Amino acid sequence: MGSSKSVLVVDDSRLTRMIITKLIRTHFVDWTITEATNAKEALDCVDKEPFDFISLDHNMPDATGYEILPQITACQPSAHIGIFTANVQAVVRQRFEALGATFYGKPINEAMILKFTNKGE
Amino acid sequence: MTADIFTEDYCDTLCELFNIGMGRAAVSLSEMVDDEVLLTVPSLKAVDFDSALSIFSSNSPGKINAVEQSFEGQFSGNAFLFFNDESSLQLVRCILGEDSWSSELGEMEQEALKEVSNIILNACFGCIADVLSCELESSVPDLITGEVSDVFDIERLHIGEDPLVLTLSMTFSLPSKKITGQVSLIMASESIKRLIAELERFTTLYV
Numbered sequence: 001m002g003s004s005k006s007v008l009v010v011d012d013s014r015l016t017r018m019i020i021t022k023l024i025r026t027h028f029v030d031w032t033i034t035e036a037t038n039a040k041e042a043l044d045c046v047d048k049e050p051f052d053f054i055s056l057d058h059n060m061p062d063a064t065g066y067e068i069l070p071q072i073t074a075c076q077p078s079a080h081i082g083i084f085t086a087n088v089q090a091v092v093r094q095r096f097e098a099l100g101a102t103f104y105g106k107p108i109n110e111a112m113i114l115k116f117t118n119k120g121e
Numbered sequence: 122m123t124a125d126i127f128t129e130d131y132c133d134t135l136c137e138l139f140n141i142g143m144g145r146a147a148v149s150l151s152e153m154v155d156d157e158v159l160l161t162v163p164s165l166k167a168v169d170f171d172s173a174l175s176i177f178s179s180n181s182p183g184k185i186n187a188v189e190q191s192f193e194g195q196f197s198g199n200a201f202l203f204f205n206d207e208s209s210l211q212l213v214r215c216i217l218g219e220d221s222w223s224s225e226l227g228e229m230e231q232e233a234l235k236e237v238s239n240i241i242l243n244a245c246f247g248c249i250a251d252v253l254s255c256e257l258e259s260s261v262p263d264l265i266t267g268e269v270s271d272v273f274d275i276e277r278l279h280i281g282e283d284p285l286v287l288t289l290s291m292t293f294s295l296p297s298k299k300i301t302g303q304v305s306l307i308m309a310s311e312s313i314k315r316l317i318a319e320l321e322r323f324t325t326l327y328v
Binding site: 013107 | 130133134136137140141142143144145147148151157158160161162248251252324326327328
C-alpha cells in the first residue's frame, strides 16, 4: 500500500486510540503511529514532526478539536485530517467540513479507517 | 466485591461507549430544541452503593427528578438519568418552548422529561449493545421525584446482591442554558462481572 506513512492519533479515550491504532496496523504494518491523549499533547506533536494523517477527537478535556484544528492545519498544511467524534450533530459536521477536515462519526469501524487512510495516498 | 474490580480501563471503555451514545442522543435533542447541543467530556466512576448515595446527596442537595429504566440482557441493572429541579425545568422549557414557565413539573412537563430521558438512555443502551454485539431490553421510563435517598432506595430497587454504581457525569448545554444531567447504572455484582467479561472480550479485539 505504498511507502510508510506517519499517523497522529489524538483522542482522550484509550479505547479509541487502541481501535484506530489496531485498524491502521492491520492494513499498514510499517506505518508509524504516534498517540496524543489531549489537545496540548497534540499541539506539541504537530510542532515537533510532520504527519501524513491526523485523526482528531472533538470533545477533549483541555480543548475541543474545533479549537485546535486551525493551529494543526497551520503547522501541517499537507496532513490529511479526519475528525473522529461521537458528537454527530449536523452543525458540528458542517463546521469541521468547512475547515477542510473529513468527518467520521463514532463508533469507528474498519471502513472508516480505510477511507481515512486512503485519502491523500 | 469492591468498586476496585471496575478498573480505570473498564471505566475508559464504558465511558467512551456512553460518549458515543450521548452523541447520538444529542442529535435527537438538537432536533427537538432546534439548536446545537454542546456536550462536555464525560467522566465515569465506579463506586459502592453507600458511597454513591453520599456523593449524589452532596452534589445534588434538595429535590431531584430521576427517570429510571431497568435493562436486561447479557447483563442487567437499573439506569437513572437525573437532574436537579432547575435543570429539569430548563430542559423541559427548551423542549416545550419558553411559554412553559411553570415553576414545577406538571403532567405535560413530566411526560416531556420522561421522553427526553428515554431518548438519551436508549441511545446509550443502543450504543453499548451495538458495540459489544449484545442485546439489551429496556423497560418503559418511570419518573421519580424526591431526595436522592428516595430515588436510590435499595429496598425499592430489588437490585440484587452487593450492587455497584457506575456513574457518568455529563453536561449538555444550549447556547443560553446549561443543563447538567447525570447517568447512573446500578448493577448487582454478578451483572458487573458479566459486563466486565463483555468489555474484556471487546477490548481484546484491539490489543
